[in-house]
Amino acid sequence: MSPREQAYRERAVAPAPSSSRRRRIPEGFTYISSCVKYTMFFFNFLFWMCGLLLIAVGIYATLDKWSNGEVFNLKTIYDVMFNIGFLFIIIGGVVCIVSFAGCIGSLRENMFLLKFYSFCLLIFFLAEMTLMALAFIYPHKLTEFLENELSEKLIASYRDDLDFQNLIDLVQQDFECCGISSNGYRDWSKNEYFNCTTKEDNPSVERCGVPYSCCHKEPNDVLVNFMCGFEVQEMKEVEDVVRKINTEGCIPAIQALIEGNLYPVGGIAIGIALSQLFVIWLSRTLEGQIESQKSLWTIQ
Known part of the structure; x- marks a missing residue:
């Protein structure tokens, strides 16, 4: 047998290297x-x-x-x-x-x-x-949904939940707005306490008014005048309404704020x-x- 054949046979019968010799992993090693x-x-x-x-x-x-x-x-x-x-x-x-x-x-x-x-x-x-x-x-579709569907539900539910009422008052005060949609303060005619129907249909003292949170904030006023928004929907002159309350709806006010701070x-x-x-x-x-x-x- 030639030396080349003998070397080939020895390689053929040699045992395969163990897995531990193929890959040495340090003790305590972790991928995590x-x-x-x-x-x-x-x-x-x-x-x-x-x-x-x-x-x-x-x-x-x-x-x-x-x-x-x-x-x-x-x-x-x-x-x-x-x-x-x-x-x-x-x-x-x-x-x-x-x-x-x-x-x-x-x-x-x-x-x-x-x-x-x-x-x-x-x-x-x-x-x-x-x-x-x-x-x-679709910005117009979103605005239309918020002003038509959501605003009507928001206004109608104002007196149903005290926490929700406080939330709306907080938004109207912070953003200096009144109502939800582009109709502004006129949105409050959709609420059963603030609508301008006859006194027989709406005997509320808030009839034809708006919430106090629509009124302009006076820096020197310590007490809150809860009656400041009474009967503003009956005012004929727009200038009188503007002097008394905020007239812009909250959605247009928030949109203007976002566009101004884009x-x-x-x-x-x-x-x-x-x-x-x-x-x-x-x-x-x-x-x-x-x-x-x-x-x-x-x-x-």
Whole structure:
């Protein structure tokens, strides 16, 4: 047998190198980054606490109304939207569930919870982008919906819920507006307490008036004049109305404010979108690291 044939036979019968010799893995090595893991845990823990706080505030508001004998009318989606207590409970519940999945999923390295968390965040992000795109492409349709459908429900429900009433008053005072749509203060004729029907049909003392939050703010006034908006809808001269109350609707006022501060608003929107994408990236990165770690256990 020639030396070449003998060497070939020795290579053929030689044992294959072991897996430990093929790949040497340091003891204690892990693909999972502690920075990614605990960053996700920290932020989701904060959001989880915020969700619990919203639920607690919503439950307190609901129980307070129930103890005062208020009747809850939740027949339509608008009834839920305009009930601040129930709205807080729903929003807080969603935030609490999703952030809890991210918090425990990252801490325990649970793939099911992490996939559920990243899927929910992706759905929220796509829904926000879809709404923004529709608002940008069809701005008149959005304004028409807000002024026709939503404004009528908002005005009609003003006295039905004290928390909702305070919210509308706060918006009207802060944005110095009155009413919802481009009709301005005339929107309040849609409310049963402020409409200008006959005294037999509307015996309210607020007949033909508007809420006090429509009135101009006087810097030196300490006491609130709750009667300052009485009977303004009956005034014939527009100048008299303008001197007494704000006449512009809140939707046009907010639109004008956004258009006048387009760059800051756009920057805030981009910042929120980037933060959501960053959290989604963290979740997907941690999922990939867990998968790599599992494959490492299989090799070992």
